[in-house]
Amino acid sequence: MIRRAHHTEPVFAHSTLRARILLFTGIVLILLLLVISQVLLYQWRSVIISKQEESVVAVSKTFMVTVLDALIREDQSASAREGMLQTSIDDFMRSLGNVKYVAIVDDRQRLIAAGPPLLADAIPLTERPRLSSDGLALRITEDSTFSWVIDVHIPLRVARKSWGSAVFGYDASPIRDELRRLFFFLFVTTVIVSGATLIVLYVLASRLTRSLNRLVKEMDNVDLDREVRPSATDSGDDVAFLFQRFDAMQRRIDQSRIQLENAQRQVFQAEKLASIGRLASGVAHQVNNPLHGIRACLYAIEKEPENTGQTREYLGLIGEAIANIEAVVQKLLGFARQQPAQGSMIDISASARKVASLVDVRLREKSVRLALDLPEGLPPVAIDHQLFQEVVMNLLLNSFDAVGQRGTIAVTTGVHGADAVFLAVRDNGVGIQPEDLDRIFEPFYTTKDIGQGTGLGLSVSQSIIEQHGGTLLVQSAMGQGSTFTVILPRGSAE
Amino acid sequence: MSHTSKWKWTTILTIATPAVLALTVLFYVIVMDIERQTVILGTPDPIDPTAQFKPVAYVGVVSRYPPTIMYRGYQPIMDYLTANTPYRFELVLGKDYQEALRLLLSRRVSAVFLGSYQYVRAHTEHRIVPVLKPLNEYRQPLSRSVLFVRSSSSMRAVADLAGKTLALPSSESFSAHWPIDELFAQQKMSANDLARVHNFAHHHTVIAQVMNGSFEAGVTREYLVRDLLGKEIRAIAFSDPIPSSPLVALADHHTEIIRAMTEALLRVNQDERTRLELTQHWDAEFVNGFVTANDADYEIIRRMTQPARRKTTP
Numbered sequence A: 001m002i003r004r005a006h007h008t009e010p011v012f013a014h015s016t017l018r019a020r021i022l023l024f025t026g027i028v029l030i031l032l033l034l035v036i037s038q039v040l041l042y043q044w045r046s047v048i049i050s051k052q053e054e055s056v057v058a059v060s061k062t063f064m065v066t067v068l069d070a071l072i073r074e075d076q077s078a079s080a081r082e083g084m085l086q087t088s089i090d091d092f093m094r095s096l097g098n099v100k101y102v103a104i105v106d107d108r109q110r111l112i113a114a115g116p117p118l119l120a121d122a123i124p125l126t127e128r129p130r131l132s133s134d135g136l137a138l139r140i141t142e143d144s145t146f147s148w149v150i151d152v153h154i155p156l157r158v159a160r161k162s163w164g165s166a167v168f169g170y171d172a173s174p175i176r177d178e179l180r181r182l183f184f185f186l187f188v189t190t191v192i193v194s195g196a197t198l199i200v201l202y203v204l205a206s207r208l209t210r211s212l213n214r215l216v217k218e219m220d221n222v223d224l225d226r227e228v229r230p231s232a233t234d235s236g237d238d239v240a241f242l243f244q245r246f247d248a249m250q251r252r253i254d255q256s257r258i259q260l261e262n263a264q265r266q267v268f269q270a271e272k273l274a275s276i277g278r279l280a281s282g283v284a285h286q287v288n289n290p291l292h293g294i295r296a297c298l299y300a301i302e303k304e305p306e307n308t309g310q311t312r313e314y315l316g317l318i319g320e321a322i323a324n325i326e327a328v329v330q331k332l333l334g335f336a337r338q339q340p341a342q343g344s345m346i347d348i349s350a351s352a353r354k355v356a357s358l359v360d361v362r363l364r365e366k367s368v369r370l371a372l373d374l375p376e377g378l379p380p381v382a383i384d385h386q387l388f389q390e391v392v393m394n395l396l397l398n399s400f401d402a403v404g405q406r407g408t409i410a411v412t413t414g415v416h417g418a419d420a421v422f423l424a425v426r427d428n429g430v431g432i433q434p435e436d437l438d439r440i441f442e443p444f445y446t447t448k449d450i451g452q453g454t455g456l457g458l459s460v461s462q463s464i465i466e467q468h469g470g471t472l473l474v475q476s477a478m479g480q481g482s483t484f485t486v487i488l489p490r491g492s493a494e
Numbered sequence B: 001m002s003h004t005s006k007w008k009w010t011t012i013l014t015i016a017t018p019a020v021l022a023l024t025v026l027f028y029v030i031v032m033d034i035e036r037q038t039v040i041l042g043t044p045d046p047i048d049p050t051a052q053f054k055p056v057a058y059v060g061v062v063s064r065y066p067p068t069i070m071y072r073g074y075q076p077i078m079d080y081l082t083a084n085t086p087y088r089f090e091l092v093l094g095k096d097y098q099e100a101l102r103l104l105l106s107r108r109v110s111a112v113f114l115g116s117y118q119y120v121r122a123h124t125e126h127r128i129v130p131v132l133k134p135l136n137e138y139r140q141p142l143s144r145s146v147l148f149v150r151s152s153s154s155m156r157a158v159a160d161l162a163g164k165t166l167a168l169p170s171s172e173s174f175s176a177h178w179p180i181d182e183l184f185a186q187q188k189m190s191a192n193d194l195a196r197v198h199n200f201a202h203h204h205t206v207i208a209q210v211m212n213g214s215f216e217a218g219v220t221r222e223y224l225v226r227d228l229l230g231k232e233i234r235a236i237a238f239s240d241p242i243p244s245s246p247l248v249a250l251a252d253h254h255t256e257i258i259r260a261m262t263e264a265l266l267r268v269n270q271d272e273r274t275r276l277e278l279t280q281h282w283d284a285e286f287v288n289g290f291v292t293a294n295d296a297d298y299e300i301i302r303r304m305t306q307p308a309r310r311k312t313t314p
């Protein structure tokens, strides 16, 4: 019977584990999502911008052809096509809608034509900071008049002939609108994905911790004596695996326990046989005396077989002697019997009396006085009387060894507290060294010669008593004697 | 233990939440700031500042394409001439052959690029002379006209043209006269056998009309469709080689300019590398350089077109 664990609170504070999983995974996740969405956004951003740039450059280049054609025609016939450039600029701006300004300047940076016409004078477009390049250049900038614009500068050139340059301002706010939409889309996506993942994590973490807690609870509830095992979870995850391993471990523990119990039983038996050995001379004496009596009776009967009166008397004596021998053998057999009976209730005073009568003859060898105070009517105790007798036998034999000639051994039983009984064996023997008080319960600890002591008596006795929920106490003073007290809980009427 | 964890939990939250929010705002600001500068193309050719002080010489050309495209092909020639003569050459576009000729006769331009056929015609009435004529890829001052159809067309021979539509360039060009005057004459056909014959002002219009399916066949100069032949279009017949379109000047006028021009343009194909380098962006007609021309070269055109003309003209 192995002591039970009585933890009831789960070992894993389950919110802690879950919180930690959520916290760290959540932070890592959100950071990761942020980084990913920003990288995505940046990629999209450059795609959007360069797409828009390409588009405005293509539009500008196409329109530049119209401008050049108009310029060349104006060149060729100065009077005929006056205003054609302005018309095409107006058409261009009207048809596209996203053009904020167009300015055509000649090689000397003089404004030739511009749109919108009203702004042409107000805004000195040609003085706006230009890129140093004379080639095709593009600039996205925030302007106080036009807000965000894509400013395209295209030289009006064919080979080495230059007519000046064209400056286009396209509305850049669609880019920003698209970027804003994209940003909020990614933002919302990030939030939703993070949220969803955290919820999934939360659920998973809860399930994990729940499983762990169940495992812990199962472990706590394990009764190692029980053969029926808690059924493992069938969820098929790692926790189920853990349960399986745990189950296997319990089986192994069972096996060890059975082996241990077997070994213990053998130790008990060995110790019992040893005790019997110790008793042997007393027993021989107890058997011898009646045998002598029988022989004397038989001798007398043989001499005077006709004396039927005497013969009858002596046969009666012989019968008594045989009864005595039978009683001794019976007691011995009773003590030596191996299998303890389960679940019996005994009266410890009666049990102690029986043991006392078994060792009585031996005590007489040393003229040891055995004082018995064994009151009747004590509450019964749930213990096998074989085992209990063995304990008492051990204690009596130890005391017998400890006392000298004419020593005294007192055996007392009584009620201990509200629901326990006690049995005390007191002697006025040699006593035990204080530093040895702990060691005497160790198996194989003995101060006696080989053949005299096994060192198992007290350890066996202690384990018997403790297995029945009791305690075995010792008090001793050097040279004055020792008292061993067994305290056992009174048996409940189950 | 759970107590410390709870403490950490709230601390991290109170630090992380504003941090994440601040990061988000920062990202937003960065993303929305799209200010940037891009140079897509640098200046291709530096403009020679001394050129504007040189005396100007004008060269006329028939505007076969929109002005910008004409300038793409001819301005590099003008740039070359400006760089290699004491004059600054400027292009003057004439709407058609007539206007180009008028530009020369009115002396607005010193020289004009005319079609071979138009030169032949004008020569009889005006004192004009051919100065140079361009070489073809075989180094001959010749060019051919080609009768072509789309590659997918079922037409294989000139006879197949009966009942079909035909796009021709300006009636002032050889390519417009050759099929009627010579090709159909050989086949005992006339323009009336065709469903429709139309003269477009420019060669490139003819090519476009056939390519987009508006016309089933067309005639143009071979060098103009060299890249398309055997791919999108298929040739049905070629004319005999005729002298290529000349650069024409008024006899005894602007002789200094003409001389400088002639010398410079003849230098183009002094060696292969120079030529390839110089003519890289020139109109396809002139990439192989020039040789000097004289009126006798164009005799063949007179012979080819005049008999037919006599037949069709009442």
Ligand SMILES: Nc1ncnc2c1ncn2[C@@H]1O[C@H](COP(=O)(O)OP(=O)(O)O)[C@@H](O)[C@H]1O
Residues within 6 Å of the ligand: A394, A398, A399, A402, A427, A429, A430, A431, A432, A440, A445, A446, A447, A448, A452, A453, A454, A455, A456, A457, A458, A459, A481, A482
């Ligand atoms: N009543 C006693 N008085 C003195 N010593 C004792 C007494 N009981 C036990 N002991 C000491 O405890 C030791 C162990 O006792 P036990 O376990 O019964 O083994 P064994 O009797 O075989 O030596 C004994 O050897 C002895 O030294």
Ligand SMILES: [Mg+2]
Residues within 6 Å of the ligand: A394, A397, A398, A453, A455, A457, A458
């Ligand atoms: Mg003993």
